[in-house]
Amino acid sequence: MHTKWSAAGLVKIAFHVKNSEGRLESVELLWAARQDDGTYVLDNSPFDAYDVSFKDQVSAKYEDGMLVFQDVVKRGGHSTYRVKLNRGASHDEFLRYWPPLALLGCTYEGAGRERRLYSIDVPRSSAVQRVYEYLKEIKEKGVWEFEEAHYFDPHMT
Numbered sequence: 001m002h003t004k005w006s007a008a009g010l011v012k013i014a015f016h017v018k019n020s021e022g023r024l025e026s027v028e029l030l031w032a033a034r035q036d037d038g039t040y041v042l043d044n045s046p047f048d049a050y051d052v053s054f055k056d057q058v059s060a061k062y063e064d065g066m067l068v069f070q071d072v073v074k075r076g077g078h079s080t081y082r083v084k085l086n087r088g089a090s091h092d093e094f095l096r097y098w099p100p101l102a103l104l105g106c107t108y109e110g111a112g113r114e115r116r117l118y119s120i121d122v123p124r125s126s127a128v129q130r131v132y133e134y135l136k137e138i139k140e141k142g143v144w145e146f147e148e149a150h151y152f153d154p155h156m157t
Contacts (some may be wrong), residue, residue: 009033013040013060013067015049019114032058032067039073045080046149053078053150054121077124080149081135086118086142094118097138104131125156126149 002023012029019025028048032040033132035057045054050059052069056074085093094116098108101120111117122131128151135146 003120007118011040013042013065013069014057015046015052015069017048017050032060038066041076045121047082047109047111047117047119049149051150053080053152071101075152077152077153077154078150079122079128079131081120081122081131082147082149083118083120083135084145085118086144088113090142091116093143097100097143100134104134106131116136122152124152128152 001140010031010033013032015028015030016024016027017026021057021071025132026048028046029053030046030052031043033043034040039059042052042054042058046052049069052072053076055078056072057074057076058072059070061070062068083094091110094110101108105123107121107123108120111119120131120135122128132148139146
């Protein structure tokens with residue numbers, strides 16, 4: 001697995017993840033590097049939070065001794081997709097379909113939950129539409145489910 005972070009010199013920022021009714025469902029902690037202006041640059045990809053991606057610059061404030069996400073200050077140019085394997089599928093099943101995404105410049109982080117979950121980082125330089133189409137193609141084969149957690153539109157910068 002290619003990992004983009006280590007804990008050295010980083011802080012954790014809490015992201016409140018809400019359900020479809022707008023109620024707090026969970027809290028996800030993401031690593032971030034503090035900037036001189038008091039903002040933070042995300043240093044890993046989210047598994048549960050939406051509308052943020054690796055390298056986004058965010059604001060956060062302390063609440064009850066914990067840094068809590070407030071807003072995106074500047075986009076880092078990355079998109080995030082999440083892949084959930086079918087029940088019982090192993091990491092090897094994911095790796096079987098990974099090479100085309102790696103060739104497109106993607107990286108991933110994985111979590112061993114009830115069903116294996118992967119957060120796919122798509123850098124600005126990558127062909128996001130090709131990544132999306134490939135993820136959809138493999139979904140249609142019945143290998144995995146996927147969702148778009150955040151899409152960076154290069155035309156909106």
